[in-house]
Amino acid sequence: MIKNSQIYEIAVEIERETGRMSWAKVADEVERRTGDKRTPNAVRKAYKRHLQAVGGTVKGIEERKRMNLVRSVVETNVREYSEKSLLAETIIGIWNKEPEHFTDRQVVVLQTSKEEHIYAFSDVHDGYKNSHPKMTYNQEITEKRLWEIAERIVADVKLHGYDHIHVLDNGDPIEGAGLRVSQLLRITEAMTLQAKHYTNTMKAIIKWVSEQLPNVKIKWLMVSDDNHGQLRLYNTKRDELPENIVVLITNALKNIIESAQEFGGLQNIEFITADEILLTFGEEKPFNVVCAHSHQYTKNDDILNQVSQRHDVTCHLFIGAHWHLASVKYKNVKDGGQQAMVWLPSVVGDTDFSEQLFLSCYPGFAKITIDTVSRMSNAQFIRLQ
Numbered sequence: 226m227i228k229n230s231q232i233y234e235i236a237v238e239i240e241r242e243t244g245r246m247s248w249a250k251v252a253d254e255v256e257r258r259t260g261d262k263r264t265p266n267a268v269r270k271a272y273k274r275h276l277q278a279v280g281g282t283v284k285g286i287e288e289r290k291r292m293n294l295v296r297s298v299v300e301t302n303v304r305e306y307s308e309k310s311l312l313a314e315t316i317i318g319i320w321n322k323e324p325e326h327f328t329d330r331q332v333v334v335l336q337t338s339k340e341e342h343i344y345a346f347s348d349v350h351d352g353y354k355n356s357h358p359k360m361t362y363n364q365e366i367t368e369k370r371l372w373e374i375a376e377r378i379v380a381d382v383k384l385h386g387y388d389h390i391h392v393l394d395n396g397d398p399i400e401g402a403g404l405r406v407s408q409l410l411r412i413t414e415a416m417t418l419q420a421k422h423y424t425n426t427m428k429a430i431i432k433w434v435s436e437q438l439p440n441v442k443i444k445w446l447m448v449s450d451d452n453h454g455q456l457r458l459y460n461t462k463r464d465e466l467p468e469n470i471v472v473l474i475t476n477a478l479k480n481i482i483e484s485a486q487e488f489g490g491l492q493n494i495e496f497i498t499a500d501e502i503l504l505t506f507g508e509e510k511p512f513n514v515v516c517a518h519s520h521q522y523t524k525n526d527d528i529l530n531q532v533s534q535r536h537d538v539t540c541h542l543f544i545g546a547h548w549h550l551a552s553v554k555y556k557n558v559k560d561g562g563q564q565a566m567v568w569l570p571s572v573v574g575d576t577d578f579s580e581q582l583f584l585s586c587y588p589g590f591a592k593i594t595i596d597t598v599s600r601m602s603n604a605q606f607i608r609l610q
């Protein structure tokens with residue numbers, strides 16, 4: 226059994242040699258040298274335990290990181306390198322965990338029933354603050370609106386007696402950085418705390434919905450590529466951090482749900498996450514639904530074609546968000562059905578962004594119903610308080 230002090234030595238050595246420290250690298254090195262397989266989180270804990278045992282403190286580590294940063298100002302290249310690693314460490318340090326997987330696209334083939342229901346919300350922008358008399362928004366309102374969505378879903382499902390539903394969270398869960406690179410660390414910290422708040426709120430909501438609807442099978446879908454969670458302007462590499470902080474939220478929720486399931490809880494929840502999610506209803510004559518935040522697509526009217534090409538299927542229904550403006554648009558008939566685009570309203574409601582673009586819309590979410598027999602879909606928008 227390897228000692229904490231050995232792990233500490235290895236970590237310090239790596240840091241000295243490479244000018245930075247990644248817990249994943251330390252874990253690899255520990256395994257290579259001693260055959261002892263530890264997770265990055267476990268080596269981080271061992272490192273801190275040793276440091277505490279010898280009288281060092283976590284604050285000491287922060288101090289040292291700051292000193293490293295100051296020292297490296299001398300050399301531009303080194304500085305850039307250590308800022309990046311400090312950024313990664315700030316995020317992972319607050320989160321206590323490195324993300325485990327990245328998925329670009331998730332395809333789910335589902336058994337079809339005559340009618341399918343997707344409750345879809347988007348653009349929560351957790352962390353956005355606005356105290357304008359006409360549009361107030363803060364984290365308290367975020368929670369209130371998310372709970373209102375949950376309550377309305379539960380009431381609607383009970384009213385109609387559905388035995389299975391889909392719930393879609395379609396991007397921009399957090400307000401994110403505003404991407405002002407000049408305040409890199411402060412913003413990174415704020416983003417990470419927003420992500421934590423969102424994860425905790427959503428965890429409680431998923432648990433509550435699961436308990437309220439014990440006999441309903443619930444597919445909880447969350448897209449992980451959006452514009453407000455993007456980290457790629459920071460120039461991070463893919464092995465340091467995901468390109469989007471939302472991946473940390475989806476990772477956390479997936480872990481929470483899966484561990485609850487190991488102990489018999491949340492049995493009716495299936496959590497599905499990817500940058501874009503393709504749902505295919507039925508195998509013989511498939512009805513294809515693509516859920517994407519939409520910032521990645523260019524011209525609205527051409528989206529059905531772009532999406533069909535990217536996913537190599539006919540897209541019958543596209544569920545987008547991003548513009549914070551609710552609408553339904555029908556397109557030409559294909560494969561004996563009707564193509565549709567549903568644009569979700571935002572949960573945040575009016576923002577200065579939407580005001581600037583003359584795209585203001587009340588806060589809300591959508592209930593989307595797919596008639597898989599006549600191959601049509603429609604959406605009802607529900608206004609939130």
Ligand SMILES: [Mn+2]
Nearest residue numbers: 348397453547
């Ligand atoms: Mn948005």
